[in-house]
Amino acid sequence: xxxxxxxxxxxxxxxxxxxxxxxxERDATPGPDPAADPSAPSPARGGPVTADRIMEIGxxxxxxxxxxxxxxxxxYPALSEGPRTAAELRDRIxxxxxxxxxxxxxxxxxxxxxxxxxxxxxxxxNTPETARFLVPGSPGYLGGxxxxxxxxxxxxxxxxxxxxxxxxxxxxxxxxxxxxxDARHADPVRLRMFLQAMTGLTRSLLPALGExxxxxxxxxxxxxxxxxxxxxxxxxxxxxxxxxxGFDLPPVGGPFEEFTAAARxxxxxxxxxxxxxxxxxxxxxxxxxxxxLHDWDRDTKLKLLAKAHxxxxxxxAVIVYESLVDDARRxxxxxxLMSLNMLVETPGGFDFTxxxxxxxxxxxxxxxxxxxxxxxxxxxxxGIK
Ligand SMILES: C[S@@+](CC[C@H](N)C(=O)[O-])C[C@H]1O[C@@H](n2cnc3c(N)ncnc32)[C@H](O)[C@@H]1O
Numbered sequence: 398x399x400x401x402x403x404x405x406x407x408x409x410x411x412x413x414x415x416x417x418x419x420x421x422e423r424d425a426t427p428g429p430d431p432a433a434d435p436s437a438p439s440p441a442r443g444g445p446v447t448a449d450r451i452m453e454i455g456x457x458x459x460x461x462x463x464x465x466x467x468x469x470x471x472x473y474p475a476l477s478e479g480p481r482t483a484a485e486l487r488d489r490i491x492x493x494x495x496x497x498x499x500x501x502x503x504x505x506x507x508x509x510x511x512x513x514x515x516x517x518x519x520x521x522x523n524t525p526e527t528a529r530f531l532v533p534g535s536p537g538y539l540g541g542x543x544x545x546x547x548x549x550x551x552x553x554x555x556x557x558x559x560x561x562x563x564x565x566x567x568x569x570x571x572x573x574x575x576x577x578x579d580a581r582h583a584d585p586v587r588l589r590m591f592l593q594a595m596t597g598l599t600r601s602l603l604p605a606l607g608e609x610x611x612x613x614x615x616x617x618x619x620x621x622x623x624x625x626x627x628x629x630x631x632x633x634x635x636x637x638x639x640x641x642x643g644f645d646l647p648p649v650g651g652p653f654e655e656f657t658a659a660a661r662x663x664x665x666x667x668x669x670x671x672x673x674x675x676x677x678x679x680x681x682x683x684x685x686x687x688x689x690l691h692d693w694d695r696d697t698k699l700k701l702l703a704k705a706h707x708x709x710x711x712x713x714a715v716i717v718y719e720s721l722v723d724d725a726r727r728x729x730x731x732x733x734l735m736s737l738n739m740l741v742e743t744p745g746g747f748d749f750t751x752x753x754x755x756x757x758x759x760x761x762x763x764x765x766x767x768x769x770x771x772x773x774x775x776x777x778x779x780g781i782k
Contacts, residue, residue: 460507465547467504468540473523473531480513480520539600541593548590553741560740567741574744578692582648592652595624599687602718603631605771610716610779612636612683619644619681621673621705622689625656626666633665641666642679673701678708685716690754691735694745702761702780709782715763717754721776724750731774754778 467473470490475481481489487497501521504510511522529537549568556567565571570579582588606628612618616638620628623643633639643653647670657663669679674697678684684705690698705715722732732748739746751768755778758766763780770776 460503462551463500463503463507464509465543465551466500467509468531468543469547472504472510473527473540474533476521476523477528477532480522482518482520484517486521537600539597541590542595542597545590545594549587550738550741554738557737557741560737564740566743570744578646582646585648588648589652592625592649595688596627596656599624599627602772602775603628605775606716606718606777607631607635609769609771609777610683610714612639615682615714616640617642617681618683618685619669619679619708620685620687621678621701622686623653623668624649626653626660626662626668627656628685628687629666630657630660630662633662634660639665642669642681643667644669644671644673644679646670646672673704678704680708680710681713682710683714683716684709685718687716687718690717691719691739691748692743692746694747697745698749699757699761702757702763706762706780706782711782713782715758715780715782716777717758717780718771718775718777719754720748720774721754721768721778722748722750724752726750729774735774751776751778755780 470492472486472490475486475489483497483501486492486501487494492500501510502512505512505521508524509527511524513520513522523532529535531540531543532538533540553568556571559565560567612632613636617640618629618632619642620626621644623629623645626641626643629641629643633641643649643657643666645653645668650668650670653668654663657666657668671679673689686701686705690701693701702715702717709715720732720735721729722736723729726733736748739748755766755768758778758780761780763782765781766778768776768778
């Protein structure tokens with residue numbers, strides 16, 4: 398981030414609880430996207446000119462869809478009780494004999510399945526990664542996100558070219574002018590799939606969010622657009638002094654209550670139904686916008702930050718976390734592709750850099766801002782009122 402882009406940083410004032418001191422000043426620009434593989438030989442780095450990378454990316458939908466179908470078919474939970482042969486898996490998850498061994502062995506070759514032995518007697522098993530991230534009930538489970546990617550995004554991205562030409566979303570609201578979330582939230586099955594997907598996406602950044610913000614200085618947190626409540630679940634468990642509010646559209650109330658009851662935190666958090674485009678935000682010492690601002694156009698982003706400013710006490714903090722684009726818009730391919738995903742999914746949404754967000758926070762009245770990387774492509778920007 399250049400000095401000219403940095404928000405003014407007045408010296409922190411001393412207040413009572415909650416304390417206003419911002420976290421240390423850092424640039425949240427995440428590291429280069431692993432998919433970009435900066436260590437790979439390339440003509441620019443003096444390496445040989447080959448078609449390998451072009452083919453790998455151009456045909457990336459092959460391995461992507463093999464994995465998404467494995468999740469859809471329930472392959473990984475089918476292996477959670479122990480290894481199985483191809484014949485056993487065929488019966489268990491319903492594979493045609495013609496497809497089974499090529500499908501399973503392709504996943505072995507991709508490192509997405511283990512196999513002990515060869516031929517008909519070979520026994521397939523989860524790898525450490527698939528056991529941890531793709532078996533429901535495992536603490537790291539992110540299959541919900543991949544299930545949503547399979548059921549929705551995979552098809553919608555097939556129309557990316559239309560989106561690039563027209564600037565129009567390519568999902569359920571392609572031919573209508575309905576707000577982005579109305580269509581999804583009207584169908585309870587799709588709503589639940591979406592909320593579980595968000596929980597899966599967000600889970601991996603929660604430990605860093607707990608560690609990299611001074612939660613001991615604040616007593617209450619409101620998660621704006623909370624989804625099921627995984628963020629609050631993590632925070633109130635790790636910081637027993639915190640109480641939390643989940644604020645989201647009314648249909649999310651049921652899934653929120655179920656999730657927080659299962660996490661045994663119902664006595665520490667409560668759900669407030671509301672529409673952040675129309676209603677005031679609930680007051681709290683800290684307001685969190687997690688994967689929220691990127692859904693909206695610039696004016697709405699600013700409106701939401703201004704509402705957060707209104708709802709916070711003096712010294713309170715707003716936290717924005719997203720797949721932040723690097724400030725030079727060169728390296729975080731995941732953040733930039735996420736922004737194209739917002740083109741596909743929303744009428745006006747886009748992802749942004751930490752520098753953009755800090756500028757918006759300053760424009761909406763926050764007196765100091767800072768930015769910190771979290772996990773993978775995710776980073777947070779903090780504004781102090
Ligand atoms: C992309 S999800 C993010 C969920 C969660 N914060 C996370 O990081 O995983 C967006 C959330 O915003 C909620 N939302 C969308 N429009 C809203 C509105 N107008 N008012 C309140 N919540 C809204 C959705 O229901 C959804 O839970």
